[in-house]
Amino acid sequence: MDPGRLLLFSLSLSLSLSLALVSPAFSDSLIRITPDRLSSFKLSRGDALYCESWRFTVETNDAGFWRDVPDRCLQYVKDYMTGEPYRSDSEFVADDSLAYSKTVQIAGDGKDVWVFDIDETLLSNLPYYAVHGFGSETFDEATFDEWVNLAEAPALPASLRLYRELERLGFTIVLLTGRSENQRKVTEKNLLYAGYINWERLILRGPVDNGKPAIVYKSEKRRELEDEGYRIHGSSGDQWSDLMGFAIAGRSFKLPNPMYFIA
Numbered sequence: 001m002d003p004g005r006l007l008l009f010s011l012s013l014s015l016s017l018s019l020a021l022v023s024p025a026f027s028d029s030l031i032r033i034t035p036d037r038l039s040s041f042k043l044s045r046g047d048a049l050y051c052e053s054w055r056f057t058v059e060t061n062d063a064g065f066w067r068d069v070p071d072r073c074l075q076y077v078k079d080y081m082t083g084e085p086y087r088s089d090s091e092f093v094a095d096d097s098l099a100y101s102k103t104v105q106i107a108g109d110g111k112d113v114w115v116f117d118i119d120e121t122l123l124s125n126l127p128y129y130a131v132h133g134f135g136s137e138t139f140d141e142a143t144f145d146e147w148v149n150l151a152e153a154p155a156l157p158a159s160l161r162l163y164r165e166l167e168r169l170g171f172t173i174v175l176l177t178g179r180s181e182n183q184r185k186v187t188e189k190n191l192l193y194a195g196y197i198n199w200e201r202l203i204l205r206g207p208v209d210n211g212k213p214a215i216v217y218k219s220e221k222r223r224e225l226e227d228e229g230y231r232i233h234g235s236s237g238d239q240w241s242d243l244m245g246f247a248i249a250g251r252s253f254k255l256p257n258p259m260y261f262i263a
Contacts, residue, residue, distance in 0.1 A: 051076035116235035135259030155194035219245030
């Protein structure tokens, strides 16, 4: 094992000791970092208000393209992502998704589809971002790929609950991710580890998709599904580029993510 991978594995292992997961073999819990791993710094009232408003503009896409978490909001993002607000917001999104899903008439021909993104939608990469600044550091693809190759990202519990209920209702599940085709095996392994099963299709970026903005790549893949006769009723993602563009779903549901933006 090379030194870089060993370091990431060690960091992941040390984090795992302080994360509240249901079991080492089945991840059915959102990552919870224990208080001793958080700074004791408390946001001023002004910073807390500023950061809450900043996150609002990010989540509603009013902010448009943005690159980094503001310095004054690093503690806020850390507290949000590791605390009850993130869990609660995610649960509300799942509840709204389920309420809509129950209005859909399932034809029973296997063509009624719900599309899921993967990272920060089905799987949580918080163990990685906890040691990489919660969005304050410039994204490093090499170290992130090392994390992905561990195939240990836990499920977001609200998304796992939604996934299982959609499957029970008769939806066909399609997974559409910005990960590369060469990460198929580790992605499948991680999804199974986290409790996701029975997806119809896992779509990853192939060579012809490299360099395309996410919004273009994902729109094209949705159009291909429609051309095959699939009816895309719902779509879940943590980025607006997961949901917007063309060939969009009947309803789209945005999960919270104030750590990074993908165009």
